[in-house]
Amino acid sequence: MRVIFTCGGSAGHVNPALAVAQQFEAHHPGCKILFIGAERGMEQRLVSQAGYPIRTVKVSTFERSWSLKVLRHNVGSVLKLPVGQHEAAAILKEFMPDLVVGTGGYASYPAVHEAARRRVPCAIHESNAYPGLTTRTLAGKVDLVMVGFPEAAEYYKDAKAVAVTGTPVRGEFFSLDRERARLELGLTDSQPLVISFWGSQGAGHMSERTVDFVERWAAEGRRFHYIHAAGRDYEDMTAELAKRGVAVTDSEVRPYIDNMPVVMAAADLVICRAGASTIGELTALGKPAILVPSPFVAANHQYKNAKVLLDRGGVELMEEKDCTGEGLYRTALELLADGARRASMGRALKGLAAPDAAQDIYKNLMKLVKK
Numbered sequence: 001m002r003v004i005f006t007c008g009g010s011a012g013h014v015n016p017a018l019a020v021a022q023q024f025e026a027h028h029p030g031c032k033i034l035f036i037g038a039e040r041g042m043e044q045r046l047v048s049q050a051g052y053p054i055r056t057v058k059v060s061t062f063e064r065s066w067s068l069k070v071l072r073h074n075v076g077s078v079l080k081l082p083v084g085q086h087e088a089a090a091i092l093k094e095f096m097p098d099l100v101v102g103t104g105g106y107a108s109y110p111a112v113h114e115a116a117r118r119r120v121p122c123a124i125h126e127s128n129a130y131p132g133l134t135t136r137t138l139a140g141k142v143d144l145v146m147v148g149f150p151e152a153a154e155y156y157k158d159a160k161a162v163a164v165t166g167t168p169v170r171g172e173f174f175s176l177d178r179e180r181a182r183l184e185l186g187l188t189d190s191q192p193l194v195i196s197f198w199g200s201q202g203a204g205h206m207s208e209r210t211v212d213f214v215e216r217w218a219a220e221g222r223r224f225h226y227i228h229a230a231g232r233d234y235e236d237m238t239a240e241l242a243k244r245g246v247a248v249t250d251s252e253v254r255p256y257i258d259n260m261p262v263v264m265a266a267a268d269l270v271i272c273r274a275g276a277s278t279i280g281e282l283t284a285l286g287k288p289a290i291l292v293p294s295p296f297v298a299a300n301h302q303y304k305n306a307k308v309l310l311d312r313g314g315v316e317l318m319e320e321k322d323c324t325g326e327g328l329y330r331t332a333l334e335l336l337a338d339g340a341r342r343a344s345m346g347r348a349l350k351g352l353a354a355p356d357a358a359q360d361i362y363k364n365l366m367k368l369v370k371k
Contacts, residue, residue, distance in 0.1 A: 001024065001028045001031040001032070001098050001099075001369070002031070002032040002033075002034075002095060002096060002097045002098050002099075003021070003024055003031065003032070003033050003034075003097060003098065003099045003100075003101065004033075004034050004035070004036060004091075004092070004095060004097040004099070004100045004101070004111060004115075005017040005018075005020070005021055005033065005034075005035050005036075005101050005102075005103065006035065006036040006037070006100065006101070006102045006103075006107060006108040006110075006111040006112060007035070007037065007043055007102065007103040007104060007105050007107060007108050008037040008038045008041040008042075008043040008059075008105035008106065008107030008108065009038070009041060009042075009043075009104070009105030009106060009107065010042070010105065010275065010277075011042070011046065011275075011277050012104070012127050012128070012275045012276035012277040012278075013043075013103050013104035013105040013108070013127070014037075014042070014043045014046045014047065014103070014105075015046070015168070015169075015170070015277050016103045016125055016127055016167055016168045016357075016358075016361075017035070017101065017103040017125075018046070018047070018050050018052075019168030019169075019170070019357075019358040020101065020103075020125075020168060020358050020361050020362055020365070021033050021035075021050075021052060022358070023358050023359060023361070023362035024362065027362065032095075033052055033053075034052070034053055034054070034055065034091075034095055034097070035047045035052050035053065035054040035055070036054070036055050036056070036057060036088065036091060036107065036108075036110075036111045037054055037055075037056055037057075037105075037107045038056060038057070038058075038059050038105075038106065038107040039056045039057075039058060041056075041105070041107055043105075043107065044056070055091050056087075057083075057084040057087040057088050057091070057107065057110050057111070058083045058084045058087060059084045059106045059107050059109065059110065084109075084110040085110045085113065085114060087110065088110035088111040088113070088114045089114050091111065092111065092114050092115060092118065092120070097115070097120060098120075098121065098369055099120070099121050099122070099123075099365060099368065099369050100112055100115035100120055100121070100122040100123075101122070101123050101124070101125070101365060102122070102123070102124040102125070102134070102135075102138065102142075103124070103125045103127070104124070104125070104126060104127065104128075104132055104134060104135055105132075105134060106133075106134055108124070108134055108138075109134050109137065109138065112124060112138050112141075112142060113138065113141065116138070116141040116142055121143055121368040121369055121371070122141075122142045122143055122368075123142050123143055123144040123145070123146060123364070123365060123368060124138050124139070124142050124144075124145055124146070125145075125146040125147070125148070125165070125167075125361060126145070126146070126147050126148065126152055127148040127167040127276030127277070127280070128148070128149075128152070128276045128301045128302075128304070128305055129148075129149040129151050129152050129301065129304040129305045129307070129308050130152065130155070130299055130300075130301040130304040130305075131147075131152060131155050131156070132298055132299070132301065133298060133299075136155070139156045139158060139159045140158040140159065140160075142159075142160070143160055143161065143368050143371075144159075144160070144161045144162075144163060144364060144365075144368060145159040145161070145162045145163070146162075146163045146164075146165045146361055146364060147162065147163070147164055147165070148165070148166055148167035148276060148280070148354070148357075149164075149305075149308055150164050151308055163360075163364050165354070165357050165360045165361045165364065166280075166353075166354020166356075166357035166360065167276055167277075167279075167280045167354060167357055168280070168354075168357045168358035168361065169277075169280040169281055169283075169284045169353075169354075169355075169357070170261065172261035172262075173261050173264070173265075173280075173281050173284035173285055174284050174353075174355050176261055176262060176265035176285075177265065178265060178266060178268075180265075181262045181263075181265035181266035182266045184262050184266070185262065185263065185266050187225060187266065191223075191224055191225050192224045192225065192268035192269070192336050193224065193225040193226070193227070193266050193267045193268055193269075194224050194225070194226050194227075194267065194268065194269045194270075194271065194332055194336070195226070195227045195228070195229075195257070195263055195264065195267045195269075195270055195271070196210060196213075196226075196227075196228045196229075196270070196271035196272060197228065197229035197231070197257060197271075197272050197273075198210075198230075198231065198233075198272065198273055198292075199231055199273060199275070199294075203231070203233065203273075203294075204233070205320065206292060206320065206323070207230060207233040207236070207237055208240075208325075209323060209324055209325040209328065210228060210230075210237065210325065210328075211237055211240050211241060211244070211325065212324065212325025212326060212329075213325040213326075213328050213329050214226070214228065214241060214246060214248060214252075214253065214325075215241070215244055215246050215325070216325065216326060216329045217329060218246045218247070218248070223333070224268075224332075224336060226252055227251065227252060227254070227257065227263060228252065228253050228254070229254060229255065229256050229257040230253060230254070230255060231255065231256065232255075234253070234254070234255040237253060238253060241253070260281075261281075264281060264282075264285055264287060265285055267287055268288075268336065268342065269287075269288055269289065269290070269332055269335055269336060269342070270282060270287050270288070270289040270290075271289065271290045271292070271328060271332065272289060272290075272291065272292070273291070273292065273293060273294050273302060274291045274292075274293040274294075274302040274303070274305045274306035274309075275294075275302060275305070276305060279305050279306075279309065280354075280357075282309070282314075282315075282349055283309075283314075283349045283350065283352040283353040283354075284353050284355065285349075286346035286347065286349045286350035286353070287346065287349065288314070288315065288335060288341075288342045288345035288346055288349070289309075289314075289315045289316070289345075289349075290315065290316045290317075290318060290328065290331055290332065290335070291306040291309065291310075291315050291316070291317050291318070292318050292319070292320055292323050292328075293305070293306045293317075293319070293320070294320070295319070295320050295321070303319070308352075309348075309349065309352070312348045312349075312351065312352060313344065313345060313348040314345050314346075314348040314349040314352070315345065315349075316331055316335065318331070
């Protein structure tokens with residue numbers, strides 16, 4: 001069996017593809033798997049680290065604001081479409097796949113579109129509650145649309161078939177418990193743990209507000225354990241904290257959280273964005289969270305992701321325009337003081353978890369191949 005996965009732009013698009021690729025390897029030893037991504041996309045690093053080959057095609061983003069600069073950018077993106085399509089066609093002709101699967105991002109368009117044109121079995125998976133431009137455009141061309149949220153199915157009126165599968169999450173997020181994770185982190189007292197992160201690229205204004213949060217946390221006697229991953233804002237954050245006379249250790253404010261499954265499992269409260277991968281991890285662990293969706297993503301889809309969890313009673317939602325460091329800190333204290341509420345939030349999130357998502361996606365894809 002020969003399978004192409006195509007994705008890019010964010011971990012939320014790449015990680016589901018990797019999880020399903022592992023299913024194909026488990027069920028079909030010796031199968032050939034190839035990834036297709038963008039020339040400079042983060043998918044190259046993630047896919048290579050997972051041990052899969054990856055080829056690239058020329059694609060570019062489409063901006064949704066209006067200005068002369070944006071217009072020029074979008075015209076350039078349009079001009080790249082036939083180039084990327086030609087490159088995808090050459091890859092498909094050489095690899096001869098039995099199946100092509102797109103999991104989102106602009107990089108996934110050329111190969112899936114070409115597969116549909118050649119009548120190679122093809123499908124797309126959308127992790128977000130609101131579909132991205134790529135999946136909306138391809139929905140009427142592919143054999144199957146798979147979605148992570150039941151609420152997303154309504155957006156695919158023109159699809160040949162829609163399946164609600166959930167979004168794959170790494171197995172570690174389903175196997176760890178809080179007490180074992182706390183011991184692994186060396187936390188042996190009864191103080192709760194709060195963790196926060198805004199993504200590896202940092203978050204500008206939210207990082208500034210996190211400095212205010214940390215300052216208040218230190219001033220009030222560190223009433224809970226705290227870990228923040230600052231991403232590329234790490235040096236600016238630590239410099240500003242030092243300027244304010246706030247001393248933090250490398251474990252409290254750090255560039256990245258390398259052992260994310262363990263840290264999240266140990267946490268009593270998570271403060272973060274609302275990307276699809278993060279949502280899947282929160283539901284897998286049943287971790288109460290304060291979500292501050294990024295307002296800088298296409299179609300404000302992170303807000304829609306967070307709203308699904310809010311409506312189920314699993315999270316607190318704060319929009320960035322209304323968010324302050326003081327507000328985050330006070331909301332965190334309120335939740336930490338209310339164990340019954342956090343337990344209820346955890347149960348609500350667990351109800352949204354999809355531990356068998358990768359297997360369900362594999363089964364749906366195999367039905368296409370057998371046809």
